[in-house]
Amino acid sequence: MRVLLRAMKAAMILLVLLLLPAAVLGHEEVAHEESNDRIAEEIVHFLNVPKYWLLAPIAIISACIAAIIYGETLSENKRIIIFSVIAISTVSATAFLVGQTIYMSMTSWSNGIVHWHADFELWICGEKQTLPDPAGLANRVGTQDVHHHGDYRIHIEGVIVDMEEATLGHFFDVIEVPFSNSQLMEKKNGDFCPDGNPGIVRMYVNGKDYIGDYRDYVIAPYSNVPPGDFIKIVFG
Numbered sequence: 239m240r241v242l243l244r245a246m247k248a249a250m251i252l253l254v255l256l257l258l259p260a261a262v263l264g265h266e267e268v269a270h271e272e273s274n275d276r277i278a279e280e281i282v283h284f285l286n287v288p289k290y291w292l293l294a295p296i297a298i299i300s301a302c303i304a305a306i307i308y309g310e311t312l313s314e315n316k317r318i319i320i321f322s323v324i325a326i327s328t329v330s331a332t333a334f335l336v337g338q339t340i341y342m343s344m345t346s347w348s349n350g351i352v353h354w355h356a357d358f359e360l361w362i363c364g365e366k367q368t369l370p371d372p373a374g375l376a377n378r379v380g381t382q383d384v385h386h387h388g389d390y391r392i393h394i395e396g397v398i399v400d401m402e403e404a405t406l407g408h409f410f411d412v413i414e415v416p417f418s419n420s421q422l423m424e425k426k427n428g429d430f431c432p433d434g435n436p437g438i439v440r441m442y443v444n445g446k447d448y449i450g451d452y453r454d455y456v457i458a459p460y461s462n463v464p465p466g467d468f469i470k471i472v473f474g
Contacts, residue, residue, distance in 0.1 A: 294331035297323055348398035356392040356457040356467035360415075362423060363431035363474050369413070380412040392457055392469075406469070407453025419452050422473040431474055442470045 301323040360367040371388040372378045378385040383396045384403060394404050402408055410417035419439060420427045427438045441448045441455075444467060448455065452471070460466035 294327040297327040301327075348404075351397055352394060352459065353461050354392075354394040354404070354457060354459050354466065355461055355463050356394075356469055357463045358390055358392060358469040358471065360422065361470065361472045361474065362425055363433070363437060367423065369415070380409070384409050384412050386413060391463070394457060401456060404456050405453060406455045406457070410453075417453065417471070422471055425473045429473075435474075437474045440472050442472070444468055 301320045360369075369386070369388070369390075370379065372386070376382070376385075378387050378393075380386060380393075383394065383398065385393050385395075387393065392406075392409050398404055407417065416423055422439045425437060425439075428436050431437050439452070441452045443455070444464075455469075457469075458465065458467045
């Protein structure tokens with residue numbers, strides 16, 4: 239029984255370590271109306287695993303509960319079964335996550351997990367633009383890997399498979415803001431501002447006028463800003 243209890247303790251600790259990142263995805267409390275299905279989806283998305291991986295923690299929790307409830311009344315065979323469920327689930331889940339991490343690190347453009355940031359501002363006809371605030375469990379606008387948290391900071395996080403995922407064009411696509419060399423939000427080159435003058439889209443990176451395709455710009459690989467990029471996009 240002591241061996242079983244030690245196995246249960248180790249399994250529960252591992253389970254907490256595996257699921258803790260998903261629990262802290264958001265920077266605010268989870269809204270009460272969030273469904274269990276949405277929570278499960280966020281855990282799966284964060285860990286980059288198939289849905290059936292959730293069977294492992296469910297099996298571990300179920301086995302631990304059974305052992306706690308029935309305790310010393312369990313026969314030797316049942317104890318062996320519970321121990322086997324915990325051990326197999328723990329080992330298989332750990333092996334999968336380790337293998338997944340190694341594979342993604344070896345095949346990705348980013349060569350592993352990254353956490354890059356760039357600050358940005360949007361200005362139209364002299365007025366600073368605001369974007370919708372994030373909501374929900376993840377507290378973000380965009381995808382798991384590319385998003386903002388209402389902080390006007392581009393977040394590039396996780397394993398970046400293709401370089402295109404770290405571009406400004408991709409960021410504005412996932413947050414659903416029209417953006418190119420000829421358009422910013424609802425304004426296109428040649429549209430008039432309230433002062434009666436036509437405007438064009440311009441982009442400044444760290445205070446310098448950027449020349450090139452704005453959408454193809456890849457943010458600098460830094461966690462802090464500075465030295466990470468400060469990007470100002472202006473129509474006017």
